[in-house]
Amino acid sequence: MTLQQEATETAGGAEPPAGTESQVREPAPSRRRRLERALFVLPAFSFQLTWGWYPLLMAFVISFTNARVRGPIEFTGLESYERMWSDPLVAEAFRVTAIYAVLSIGLTFFIPIFVAILLMEMPKRHIRWMMLLWFIPLSGIASTLLFRYMFNAQYGLFQWIATEVLGLEPQPFLNSSDQVLFWLVFPGILFFGPGLIYMATLQGIPASYYEAAEIEGAGFWRKMWTISLPRLRPVISMLLIFAVIGSTQVFEYPMIMTGGGPGGASRTVVMYLYELLQNLRYADATALGVFLFIGTMLLVIIQRRFFREDPDA
Secondary structure (H helix, E strand, O other), X not given: OOHXXXXXXXXXXXXXXXXXXXXXXXXXXXXXXXXXXXXXXXXXXXXXXHHHHHHHHXXXXXXXXXXXXXXXXXXXXXXXXXXXXXXXXXXXXXXXXXXXXXXXXXXXXXXXXXXXXHHOOOOXXXXXHHHHHHOOOOOHHHHHHHHHHHOOOOOOHHHHHHHXXXXXXXXXXXXXXXXXXXXXXXXXXXXXXXHHHHHHHHHOOOHHHXXXXXXXXXXXXXXHHHHHHHHHHHHHHHHHHHHHXXXXXXXXXXXXXXXXXXXXXXXXXXHHHHHHHHXXXXXXXXXXHHHHHHHHHHHHHHHHHHOOOOOOO
């Protein structure tokens, strides 16, 4: 018997089993520590409760009433939801919003991913200039007004390019119900800031990954599918949620560019909701907002359910 074992037996205790030290739990935080954590969380929780959950709860409540500005407010049940469900303009607004969302996500979300990957193949000194040119610090409203004049069917720049440069017939652009949604989305291809986020993420990928792939004989497309895109997956997942929410709730751009025309071809759900508010139909507008909220949440849940975020999965 060793001296250490004798000392242990003498002390009346047994030698602790292996791995016990790693399983020792940390002491519970003190009362002061818990109070400090609560004070740090309280401002964010209060802000979310005041400007997030409370308006959402009140929207559900208002949608079941007549929601008058003056006079008594009465409970009307599902009347507002029934009117909105049977309103043909609501179905048309959701169709326009869905087409706009598909075009917006397809053209201004996925294209910059591949453009960013292609730019990363350039020399580093060229990448800096391309990042500077890609991110043009213009206000969203200011650029929208600029493109509104550029799309003018009589004296706009795009009309001049179509007729004088390309030799085409005069194009209707925003005046065409078939083309208006595409031209509303088109400026987002040129001024899409999250493309810089993709490039910043790609610059954080260790160069050894690409060097090992090149040693194994991998080409550009192989490196893109096995290294670049998987490492971009967490960022793509986060930005895709923002893109889905933003495209389904779009209002200011079509409002400034077309006002919902021609003939309602660019009138989104939020624009129709705004029209209901102007006509003092507050309960109907709130019910329509609830429909939009449910639809957007379903899209986000589906995206979170089927889109893998782990780059190593």
